[in-house]
Amino acid sequence: MYCPNCGAEVRSGERFCQNCGAPLAAQQAADLSAALRAAREFSGASAAAAPMEGLSETPSLTQDFAVTRERFNLILGGTLLWGFLMNVLFCIFFGRAAAQLPYGAIMVAYIALAFTGILINTRSSKPIWSFIGYNLVVLPLGLILSVLIADVGSEAVREAFQIASAVAAGMLLLSNWKPETFIRMGPCLLGALLLTIAAELILFLFNRSFVLTNVIATAIFCLYIGFDWARAQQRPCTADNAIDSACALYLDIINLALRILSARSRRRN
Ligand SMILES: [Zn+2]
Numbered sequence: 001m002y003c004p005n006c007g008a009e010v011r012s013g014e015r016f017c018q019n020c021g022a023p024l025a026a027q028q029a030a031d032l033s034a035a036l037r038a039a040r041e042f043s044g045a046s047a048a049a050a051p052m053e054g055l056s057e058t059p060s061l062t063q064d065f066a067v068t069r070e071r072f073n074l075i076l077g078g079t080l081l082w083g084f085l086m087n088v089l090f091c092i093f094f095g096r097a098a099a100q101l102p103y104g105a106i107m108v109a110y111i112a113l114a115f116t117g118i119l120i121n122t123r124s125s126k127p128i129w130s131f132i133g134y135n136l137v138v139l140p141l142g143l144i145l146s147v148l149i150a151d152v153g154s155e156a157v158r159e160a161f162q163i164a165s166a167v168a169a170g171m172l173l174l175s176n177w178k179p180e181t182f183i184r185m186g187p188c189l190l191g192a193l194l195l196t197i198a199a200e201l202i203l204f205l206f207n208r209s210f211v212l213t214n215v216i217a218t219a220i221f222c223l224y225i226g227f228d229w230a231r232a233q234q235r236p237c238t239a240d241n242a243i244d245s246a247c248a249l250y251l252d253i254i255n256l257a258l259r260i261l262s263a264r265s266r267r268r269n
Contacts, residue, residue, distance in 0.1 A: 002204070003017035003019060003020060003022055003024065004022070004024075004027050004210045004262075005017060005020050005022035006019050006020040006022065008020065010024065012104075013102075013103055013104035013107070014103075015103050015147065015151055016151070022265065023148075023151040023152050023265050025103070025144070025147050025148055025151050026148055026151075026152065026258060026261045026262035026265050027210060027214075027262040027265075028107065029107075029110075029144045029147075029148065029258050029262075030214070030217070030255070030258040030259050030261075030262045031197075031200055031204075032107065032110065032111060033251065033254055033255045033258055034193065034196070034197055034200075034217060034255060035197055036111075036114050036115065036118065036137075036251060037193065037221075037224070037251045037252065037255055038190070038193050038194060038197060039115060039118055040118045040121075040122065040247070040248060040251060041190050041193075043118055043119055043122040043123070044122040044244070044248070047122050047123045055238060059239070060127075061126070061127055061128040062126055062127075062128055063126060064125050064126060064127060064238045064239060064240040065127075065238065065239055066236075066237060066238055067237050067238065067239055067242070068237065069233075069237055071237070071242075072232075072237040072238075072239075072241070072242045073242075075239055075242035075243065075246075076232060076242045076243075076245050076246045076249070077246075079131070079134060079242065079243050079246035079247075079250075080246045080249060080250055080253075082138075083134065083137075083138040083246070083250045084161075084250075086135070086138050086139060086142065087138065087141060087142050087145055090139065090142030090143075090145070090146070091142060091145055091146055091149060091154075094142070094146065095142075095145075095146040095149055095150075096146075096150075098142065098143050098146035098147070099146045099147050099149070099150035101143070103147060106143045106144065106147060107144075109140055109143065110140045110141065110143060110144055113136045113137075113139070113140040114136065114137045114140055114141070116133075116136055117132075117133045117134065117135065117136025117137035117138075117247075118133065118137060118247070119133070120132060120133030120136065121133030121134050121136075121137065121243070121244055121247045122244060122247075124240070125240050126240065127239040127240050127243055130240050130243040130244055130247075131243050133247070134243060134246065134247045134250070137247060137250065137251065138250065141254060145157065148261065151265075152261065152264075152265050156261060156264060156265070157257075157261065159264075160257045160258075160260040160261040160264065161257045163257075163260050164253050164256040164257035164260060165253065167222055167225070167256060168225050168249075168252075168253050168256070171222060171223075171225040171226040171229070172225070172226070172229050174226055175225075175226035175227070175229040175230045175233075176229075176233075179230040179233060179234070180230075182223070182226040182227045182229070182230040182231075183227070183230050183231065183234065185223060185226075185227055186227055186231070189220055189223055189224055189227055192216070192220050193217075193220050193224075196213050196216050196217050196220060199213050200213045200217075210262075211263075214259055214262060214263050215263075217255075217259050218256065218259040218260065218263070221252050221255040221256040221259060222256060224252045224255075225249065225252045225253065225256070228245065228248040228249050228252055229249065231245070231248075232245035232248075232249070
């Protein structure tokens, strides 16, 4: 592979460019996470949202149950917060140790666990299994974040997440205001995301700059936050659908933060 900053050839799995010193982990993590998000879309499309029939009358972990719209959003928000809290705790307690692990192994663990988690999350209609799947997506990201904190500094990572959460809050407001507009965007967003992933692969092979694809991907993930919120509000109000929606929104916010981070680490060099 080639350094997206200076174009020098770097061995795959290197965290820094030998030529210019640019940190490479953020761009690699951003590319992988974009592929994860697209995979979730396909997995979710073939396993439809949990229907309202045959639901448990009482709250249950092993059988899906109906909730009010308020509860639905409470579960969704709580699941999202749980994910980010787990990431913060992981970085505080295991960050230093995790950053010492071989980088190639971290990336492989991230792909394998997160893909498995996405499959479990979208396929299962039992709240507990969906939550376990969600955690398989969330926990390995702690490894990636630990590496990023070691390479670009905790200040930069925190700033990227602050910007991403501010943007996410703005997108939620827009999505509440014009939900239909966001719902209609869905197929275009997936098409644009797949094209961007393909373009990044090609640019990667031909050793070209990632600046434009990174800007486009950033815009796609901003819009995806609005889309996933609108889609969540149209789904039947069940605990399982709330957890599944939280998983999609979590991936969107992570993707947005990783894009901001990789743009920033490139600019700085
Ligand atoms: Zn370089």
